[in-house]
Amino acid sequence: MRFKDVFSIIGPVMVGPSSSHTAGAARIGRVARQLLGDVPEQAIITLHGSFAETYAGHGTDLALIGGLLDFATDDARIPGAFAEADAAGMQVQLRRGTGTTPHPNYAEITATRGGKTVEVRGASIGGGNIEIHKINGFDAGCTGYYPTLVIAHDDEVGVLAAITGALGTAGMNIGFMHVDRKARSGAALTVVECDRKPDPQLREAIAGLPHVGSVSIIDLN
Structure with missing residues (x-):
């Protein structure tokens, strides 16, 4: 990825010793x-x-668990992530x-709550920047930036x-778009990076389009 500014190299404000780890x-x-939409009941x-x-020396396990609790990089609760997970009812298995x-x-996360499961595979590439390679088995290629x-x-x-039309109607500019599919006329996943956070009305508009199954928003800012 292209670095956007000096903070993309030295890393964000954070708890922990390493911007990458x-x-x-x-x-x-x-x-x-x-993507799951709530605290996982179980996470592998x-x-x-x-x-x-x-991971032990850099607190990578604590950071990943903290992230699953939706803690930002500078959240003071990250060092106590295992206890926070227990308090939230989240069972964690490290492999x-x-x-x-x-x-x-590189990390793979499988997070489950109720009948919903999300699988994410991604890399931390330095300076706190990430690349998400896979979402639920589909190529993603997004950065969360x-x-x-x-x-x-x-x-x-x-x-x-229809998706791009809904984005245009909402005045949303597309910075990056990636589409992957399992097979012709099969299941597909579209990832769209936008210049600003989509509002709930846009999310509902896209979710209501024909042949759309679900819409999630990633916002790490």
Whole structure:
């Protein structure tokens, strides 16, 4: 990704010793939390590469759990994330991953509440910046740098035109857009980074479009 300013290199205001191992980890956790829409009842966190080797010293596990509780990078509750998770009724399981990944600082999160499950795979690439590679098995390619719409829908003619039309009607500018699908006329996922946070009315408008299943908003600001 292109760095936007000096804070993209030195990192955000944060709790923890490392912008990549702590601040970035918290942001990955927040992506999963915001996609789920509530505190997970259960969360499985799989650490890869450098995350798996150094998580204890850098507090990567605390940051990921804090993110799942929707704690920002500078939230003073992050050091007590395990106790905060217990108080919130969230069961957490940490695992060490195997195999190769796109980046050394890589985590997989499976978060569940009720009948809903969200799977997120992402990397912390430095300076607190992240790349979300997968959402529920679909390629995502988003960074969380801008407010982001995540839209699950059917791969049908006219769906993307309807989505972009709704964005245009709301006066929303698209900074980035990525579409992935399982198969022709199958399930699809569209990720749209916007210049400002979509309001609830826009979310409802897109959710009400034909062939749209769900609409989530990621806002890490």
